Amino acid sequence: MLSEEERKEIEAEAGQYDRKEAGSVEALKVVQRHRGWVSDEAIRDISAALDMTPDELDAVATFYSFIFRREVGRNLILVCDSVACYVMGYQGVLDSIKEKLGIDLGGTTEDRRFTLLPISCLGQCDKAPAIMINEDIYGNLGPEMLDSILSRYK
């Protein structure tokens, strides 16, 4: 079931267009904002609100990389793995995060505190290597900076 708030937000997004389905990506993001991810049940509820079938909505949802169809942790660490960060050695940063959290890319810590994912170029190439945690960007990273950064996220 969509919450009242989710429903309102979805209607506001979809209402901007003649065809409700145009609001599909936004609607998925609404639910993701509230719940962190989009479950099968959510797919069915959102699709009904958009006059789509679950199949039609899921086709869209699974296309985009940042609609999560599996549960993720409370905080999302996105490590840029594109070329500038590669040249500047993001691998060291990534390895260090993996080691600290004991998870691989795509993994979630047991306490659901973090999910670790790769992301394509964050547009911080002049501050490479860079990562993004939730909405915060960190650039010019070295492995030694990670402890204090990660400690900010509960």
Place this chain on the structure above:
Amino acid sequence: MATIYIDNKPYQANEKQNLLHACLSLGFNIPYFCWHPAMNSVGACRQCAVKEFKDENDKRGKIVMSCMTAVRDGLRISIDDPEVKEFRARVIEWLMTNHPHDCPVCDEGGECHLQDMTVMTGHVYRRFRFRKRTYVNQDLGPFVNHEMNRCIQCYRCVRFYNEYADGRDFGVFACHNHVYFGRHKDGVLESKFSGNLVEVCPTGVFTDKTLKRHYTRKWDLQTAPSICPHCGMGCNTIPGERYGTLRRIRTRYSGQVNGYFICDRGRYGYEFVNSPERIKDPLRRVSGEGAGPGKYAPFEKGTALGAIKDVLNVSRGVMGIGSPRASLEANFALKKLVGAENFFLGIPDADYRILSLVLDIYTKGSARTPTLDEVESSDAILILGEDVSSTAPRLALAIRQAVKRKSFEAAGGMTIPYWDDKAVRIAAGGRRNPLFILSCSHTGLDDMAKERYFAAPDDLARLAFAFASRIDTGAPGPEGMSPDFKDLTARICGALESSKNPLIVCGAGAKNEGLVQGAANLAWALRKQGKSAFLSFVLPGANELGLGIIGGRPVADALKAIGEQKADTVIALENDLYRSLDKKNADTLLSAKFSITLDQISNETTKKSWAVLPAASFAESEGTYVNFEGRAQRFYKVFVQGGGTEESWKWLRDIMLEAGRPEASNWDTLDGILRDMANEIPVLAPITGIAPPETFRIAGMKVPRQPHRYSGRTAMHADKSLLEPKPPEDRDSALSFSMEGYAGVPPPALIQRFWAPGWNSVQALNKFQSEVGGPLRGGDPGKRLFEPGPGASPAYFAQVPPGFQPRKDEWLLLPVYHIFGSEELSMHAPGIASLAPDPYIALSEQDRLQLGKQEGEYMEVGIGETSYSLPVKPVRELPEGIALMPSGLPGLSGIGFPVWIKKPGKGARR
């Protein structure tokens, strides 16, 4: 026509087409995947590359996709250029990087387009040495098997399922080389055309699940041209047999009838042929010792004929009950046997009246019955009272295309060629030709309708008269229409009047004669206004129209004859009287001293007959059906059932010969009885010409039902006898039960499989068409029996029916149809039966509330003398005073719709 140069030689090609289409039509082999003649080009697979040159001096050229290149005068291309050949081989190599190479265990084996194209491009050695991606498969229901690992991402399945058939429970998921074709969740595919995925998919992702259960290599199937027996559309099919059982059905392309597609009832209903309930020997009710209800003993054919002859000799009167599911030949033979006076059309009374009316309209009418191909070209459609999606599924699919065809117009205005499918869809921005559906409840085409209107059939009939009289004031119209009706009339007539090829669709579904007359009046009125209006009537039986053409009296008269003791013998031809009549009347008929039934599967009627003769099914028979369009089409034996089964007309012939009746003396072969029919019934004059006669040979050879690769012929019966049996002879047709014979393309009516050198999949069809996607070489098979005369101007039906008067204490009970469930034979196929609904009664929301019933709560319904306990299904839009019940479900058959039934008292409970 344009001149194009292919590898420096000039050819004539159609400018409207894309280059791939044109080259294939010219007979060139260009490999392709994503393109499909019914679905056009999207340029996804990149397999159809050719080289285009600017002019004669251009030696380098550039690689283009032929499916995305327009034919134009002076175009110079090369198919054989080494660079482009190399490119095409690499495309296959890419596609194969993740393909599992599981050909030995793949159901597509032997007719795989991917295999054909791989060989065609010359890609042989595998260089990709990395891990393949793998997928999890889904359970898609009883019909379609899913093996995603074989997918080559040609996108044809989604394009067919979602865009062509408008299904919404299937799609493409994920991204990059993980794209996945299937459903959001496992589950039965909802589209009633899902089986076409099997033919549309160029590899083994979607395969026939019913075939899988009794799998046979494609080259081991014995096949023959056939006609679907499951509704009145007359879709052309190719059934395949091995070891005496039918293994599957495939579409037999016909440019004018079913094109590339058939519905799931037609594809999967075939399993009735293999039913354990099949009657395979003549049976006689046991009398004396061991007698009892349902006690039958087999008797040998000769004895049976003798016994029946004796009965005929002593009988006080013999009545024949014909059947809409039996061939023209069988009905004709029965009519000859019993005499015209004693031949009754074994259909319910309402259907009888409608059938007579339709024949009358077709005979004198000025509006043409369209081919399905023509249906797709109509630009405004009105459906009156028929749920086409359930009673004539293939017609519904054609109507969907007609509605969407508007997009070509929009695209044409922007100079986008019709074949550029994605661009056409985008340019159209969802524009559609108008479809209006007037019916008493929702139908399976509602999603395409511009407007729906729900009313009782009598009111719909009045509306149809009103439309006609608005379009031509000379047509009679009702008095005193409500303003609502007037607005609706204005909207619908406006749309019809501003179209070029309007189509009016009606049928027997609503069981309303006035509606049929109104539909005819409307189509005729449009004709008078100079429109090339089409008129289609949907009739339920595969040979319903044929039965009408043979002609006979209503069954009610047969009941009278029994009552008056004028007759004491009944011969029922492929007709379960308990479906055509209510129980009481069926009992009355079967109370005749002697009842003889010819049928395929045991049913209420066979269980109560004095004698039962095993009738061959469509797949074991040769004969003719007349479809809804008035097209007579021939079907052929796929195999010989063995045992005592015999084609019905041959049983009847043998009875006549045994009884020394001279009428059957010329019926030695099918051609004999065809000739007699053609001579005797003027409308049927063309039927001897719809297919080559038995004597037809090509280079002295018959057309073989088995392919050259057919294996095990000498050994397949070794478990029974080490002596290789002589193959059955086919004395009725130019087809033979063997591998030997003419290997080339036979005349269209005899096409038993689509195969051409290098083309083992159904795409070999390209080589059978005079232009890819067009008619078969030599013309699409079958002959239309009714063409309106040039000056035809029939008099309008003058009687405007009165409006519907709801009754206080009664409902008018009408039938509602289910594609899976309402048709008799297909319900013996397990897959179809599993998808049929359980019996129910549909009430309007208002009635449900008034009765205080929950959805699904049971309710007693009395019809005649029978009482049914049925769950309530609320149907919001149902007009006042009407209730619906599914037609033909087991347990609900024999209801003589329309019928008034008593409303139960308020709150009545079971």
Place this chain on the structure above:
Amino acid sequence: MNERPLTGMFRPDGLAPDIKEYESKGGYQGLRRALSMSPGEVQEEVRASDLRGRGGAGFQTGAKWSFVPMGENAPRPKYLAANCDEMEPGAFKDRLLMEGNPHLLIEGMIIGAWAVQADIAFIFLRWAYKEAARRLEKALHEACQGGYLGKNILGSGFSLEMRIHTSAGRYICGEETALITALEGKRATPRSKPPFPQTSGLWGKPTVVNNTESFCNVPHILAKGAEWYKSISRSADGGTKIYTVSGRVKNPGWWELPMGATVRELIYEHAGGMREGYKFRAVIPGGASTEFLIEEHLDVKMDFDDVQKAGSRLGTGTMIVLDDRTCPVGTVFNLENFFARESCGWCTPCREGLPWIAKTLNAIECGEGRYEDLSMLEAHCHLLAPGHTYCALAPGAVEPLQSALKYFREDFSRHIEGKGCPWS
């Protein structure tokens, strides 16, 4: 001092100027002038300025606009979209512009919309650009309040609605036809051209898509004229360009310079040359989908034609420098892996060819390479040429590979021979 129309208003504190500040420094003057001209005249002014699209392909902006059907009978509504998807690895110029001066983009879009008589405008924004989203939202609100958006803009009778559409990730969304498909709420697969979006775009209606930076040039062209615009360039192409340099240089960053600054200037003057202990090996001049340039190209002018002559593309003008201590094979693997991952999955060569390339490069990098792999890779560079694939993603993807095979052949061989990466 150079003219810096694009970044001149950026604030030292990194915040975005609000509408007051923007107006006080000449903001929305271009729009006012545009509204006093006819749409055709605005199109002409932009065409005369020689503004070439900054999204990578360098198509003349004025010419693009001129294909939109105009007049009474033109299909309606017409749409305009700013391509702010910026997912090309190495590129961050659009982010700078949106964060540094969101009103400039909005003003450029309004002028564009007037020029083609669009009814609805979209800012198609990348998912990860959260800060840009916040600033754009605020600016949009201000612009509406200020009468620059909505009904009857500045009393001109012209109305425009502007919305932000935030995508959910996928590089392909930046391809203009895929962007349009994404706006429709569908899977963002590209469309074939023709028909061009200008005639049949969003929902089949005329649609113009331009890059962020392209739009940001427009207000100044209108405010100061095409001649001025051409005069501030150092090359045949008009205007200034935001160049960026990243990699092991002393001072990675961005600079707005006249079109035509040289590679050497950018790396050695502005970015301060290579860091201590690192030597220059090559540079990707315009984002991940452009061919490497090497030492001999240092004096190439960074404009559309000159970079092309040198065998690469100006692309987005965002450079990534490859140093001598980074493995070129690993770098190319990184690039190709990105493209393989971002293929939309529609056409075969891209969907299947790129993963094969990436897997092969990885094998080489890991010491499992074979000599025949090199010819396989080379063949792919030709096989994925423009026209062979459905859109330009795959042809772009093989550009760096093609040049790497040319310039770093030995490094590839060393990997294969030595069964491993010499750098690790």
